[in-house]
Amino acid sequence: MLKLNAKIKVYETVRLIPTPKFYEFTYVKNVEINSSYKSLTDTATIVMPQKVYTDTKGFDQNLFANASGEQKTIHDFFKLENFIEIFLGYDGDYKPAFRGYITGVQSDTNATITCEDLMYAFKKIKAVKDDTVQDKNDTLNVVATNPTTNVEKFNPKTFFEKRIRELNLPLKINALDEDLGNLMINRGQTLAQVFEMLKDKGIYTYFKTENLVPVLTITNNPQQHTAAELAGFIDRNFIKSPLAGALAKKLINQGLSLLSSKLNKIAQSVSGGFLGKASFRFRYNIIEDKLVVVKESTKNTRTRVEKYFKNSNTPIYIELGDPNGQLVKTYVLHSDNENLPNDAAGFKQTATKVASELYQYAALRAMESKPSGFEGSFLTFGEPFVRPTDKIILENAKDKEKNGTFQVEKVERTYGENGYRQRIYIGRRVEAI
Known part of the structure; x- marks a missing residue:
């Protein structure tokens, strides 16, 4: 029988940038993670005991007790805007399931920690610097209460790479390299608000989980259609x-x-256990089937x-x-x-x-x-580990329409007292088996 394992790292931050100082936990009561390329922000909820004692086994006790040997609460380690990493797996294999920031800590019998992925930082950072918004030669812009900057021939790759790399956040960027015409950006708009503007144009922004750091993905082709x-x-x-x-x-x-x-190509990971494709068999590793076939x-x-x-x-x-x-x-x-x-x-x-x-x-x-494929979801175990935009192969279905290769739209991941599960929502049919 496979043994569940989890690891949580909490990094102290300075202006949202993680520092080398971190606390590591190898136990947790429950974890829920929601991830989708259609939503701007992935979220995680962690449930842990409220107090940590000096006699807790399996930890470096120097991290959990002060000089007088007093107990510490979870609030001493899980602080707002600290950077957090969640690793889940079986039998000593840890895959990065979530990276982001702590956005809330509530105490009751247990402590509930809510988190958002790195998009949280982009909700607090302006898309353009204040000193680059105003055009000194534009008198109307100078007196405007909410001046804007007109970005001519807006290119997501060049614009966001330049702005985001200045922030020194732990991420990589895979952005659409295409001239989108002029884009007006208000002085007070955040990077996340610009991402929402692009979504109205059919351009999606989301974080792709990778082994070392998350990849900020900006694409006009999240479903990876071919020409x-x-x-x-x-x-x-x-x-x-x-x-x-x-x-x-x-x-x-x-x-x-x-x-x-x-068509913006989305590179699939070929290392760290993320292959970009996984296989599932009905009546084998599919626990529950709520899939409905749809036609274009x-x-x-x-x-x-x-x-x-x-x-x-x-x-x-x-x-x-x-x-x-x-x-x-x-x-x-x-x-x-x-x-x-x-x-x-x-x-x-x-x-x-x-x-x-x-x-x-x-x-x-x-x-x-309007894709041909599925609506709904199926429930499976924590492995094979899949992410939104990955492809999955379904086999051994009684309904032959359910056999084939499909694209993942959303993953709801749960870990804890009831085991390790993935509820996988899939969309378009990529190809038939």
Whole structure:
């Protein structure tokens, strides 16, 4: 029988930066961890005994008692904004299940410690420094009560790498490297608020668990669609644009290399036990099945994308989905540096090219909410360890639709008195077995 093991490290911090001084615990009553690429912040809740005594076994007692030998409470070690790491596993194997900050400590019979991942730091740090917001040549910006900075040709990779590396936080960055046009950022907005702005544009931000440090991931393709998948989706759900028509469809189907270059690739870990793929078998290591098969459908819905240009107040636009369906989302793009041609032939050619790019943009966003795959979850043991955006292979199902390879959307991890479990929520079908 496998033996459960847990390890918790709590680091003292200075301005949210972890210091070398830490306390280590190898016991815990219960742990709950919620992780999803669709939510900005992962959370953890730890339940521990309220008091730590000098006769506790298995610890360096110098950490838990002062010079007079008095007992210490959990509050002496779990303090607000201390950095925390949670490692879970079996038989001496410890995998990093959570890294972040302590956001609350409550005492009752037991102590309950609430935590948020490193996104907590980005909720407290401004996206732009105060001394870089104001443009001295812009008198209107100087007198504005809430001045903004206009970031031209906003690129998530260059912008966030420059700002975040200045903070010296324990993380790596894997960010979308693409020009998103102009982005207005208010002086008081935090990094997390900018991440929320990007989410409205179909760009997701989340932390990916890795062996050494978490990876801040900023991507327009969290479900890791391929260019061929998107082209097929467009072909099945095409609506004629008043500007593009059949020519745009032809450009889309021929333009897979262009589309592929715009898909942000998410690197899978190949070390530290994180393979990015795991296998599960029904009636073997699946404890409970609450999965419901769903099919791709754009019936009764439409997605619209509009792009405005410097010399035009009328956008080029496309729509994807059911022509009679409800308009569920409109994405608005701006180009302050591009002009549309004035001559008819040049305008038609440019409009067709832009429309084909907008179809690609729309398909990537539309597929996020209309995948073929699953809704719901299944319950399994703590191993094999999976993370959001990992792929899992399901086998040996009585319902053949449940066999295949699927992508993980969310993981609820529990550890403690009732054992070590993962409730895994999965979404789109990647491929059939």
